[in-house]
Amino acid sequence: MSTTARDLLEWSPEAVVFDCDGTLMDSERHWQEARNRAFREYGLQPPPGFAEQATGLYYEDCGRLMAQSVRKPELAEGLTAALLDHFLELVTDDPVTMPGATRLVRLLAARLPLAVASNCPRVVVEGSLQRAGLLTRFQHIVVPDTGDRLRPKPHPDLYAQAARLCGVRPHRALAVEDSLTGVEAARRAGLRVLGVGPRPPGDGATRADWWLPSLDAPELLAWADSCDTPGAAPEP
Template sequence: MNTTAHILLEWSPEAVVFDCDGTLMDSERHWREARNRAFREYGLQPPPGFAEQATGLHYEDCGRLMARSVHKPELAEGLTAALLDHFLELVTDDPVTMPGAVRIVRLLSARLPLAVASNCPRVVVEGSLERAGLRTHFRHIVAPDTGDRLRPKPYPDLYAEAARLCGVRPHRALAVEDSQTGVEAARRAGMRVLGVGPRPPGDGAAVRADLWLPALDAPELLAWAHSPGTPGPAPEP
């Protein structure tokens, strides 16, 4: 474990804000399948490497990217609508939590305010968490359709609003993310960031996160969550 990681796991934030897709819920696979189905609906094939480009994007941004990637910008509206329709069908039929998500959320919610900051529509996030038995552990759910003019990730708006609703300053809150888009949003909001899951390709997100762990059930993370801790100085960048 490097020095920054060690310092992060000795720190007790005053709130924790989780991403949803790919972090709490195993729904990134649903987005991938929804993108494939939307492409097929229009007789198209996703170009090589498209899945990596699309991970973490708001679905409207993803729909526009889909249209640009096949050089058919006029299809942006239709692809966006098809993408959301297919995703809603898939996530409703098969909601699954990521490894360790239920345990870590229950441990942390016993002593800290928790929130979710997601690029998904709010109704999707709330429905997924409800079906997973996690909704009651989160004080706030923040999505681009939550309030006026909240821009999706990689803009910092969702994380900044989540910290505000939890009653803490962003530098006193920890973000938990799985994508480069989300890590960038949290850092721009002024938050410390724990990355979880497969490391994104390249060095961008891994470098921007304070620590990257393979999953929410990583032993060192569970040990940190079990520790009572008291809020201390935020680790230096």
């Protein structure tokens, strides 16, 4: 175990901010299928390696990237709309939590304020968490918002705002992320980061303080169960 991982296990955050897609909800596969369907709708094929490039991107940024990747920038608006339509259909039909997500959230919600910082539209995040029975566990849902000038990840805005709403300084909050896009956003905002899911290639995992294969890792659940906190979070 790395020094940063040991440090994290010995640390008690004052708030925890979760990503949603691929972290709490098993919906990254829906985004991938939605991208494939949107490409097919326009008679196109995703270029090799596109899935890795698109993971964690805000859906509007992803739509633009889709158009650029096939050298048809004029299709950006149409591909973006098709992407969101297909995703909403898929996630509504099959909302599934990631392994360990429900138990971890329930353990932490009894001790800390929790928030979600997601690049997805609010209707997607709240709908997914509602169907999973987790929405009331979170005090705040933070998504990109032009009115509040909150930019999507990898900008730090969502995590900085989530920490602020939870009433803590960023360095006293923990981010939980599955993508390097999200890890970058959290680090830039000043949060410590737990990475979860398939280990990224190269040295990507070292950008997080600790990287685990899933949220049901015994050491993580044990840490959450014994987390020494200043007090329980208020009821939502």
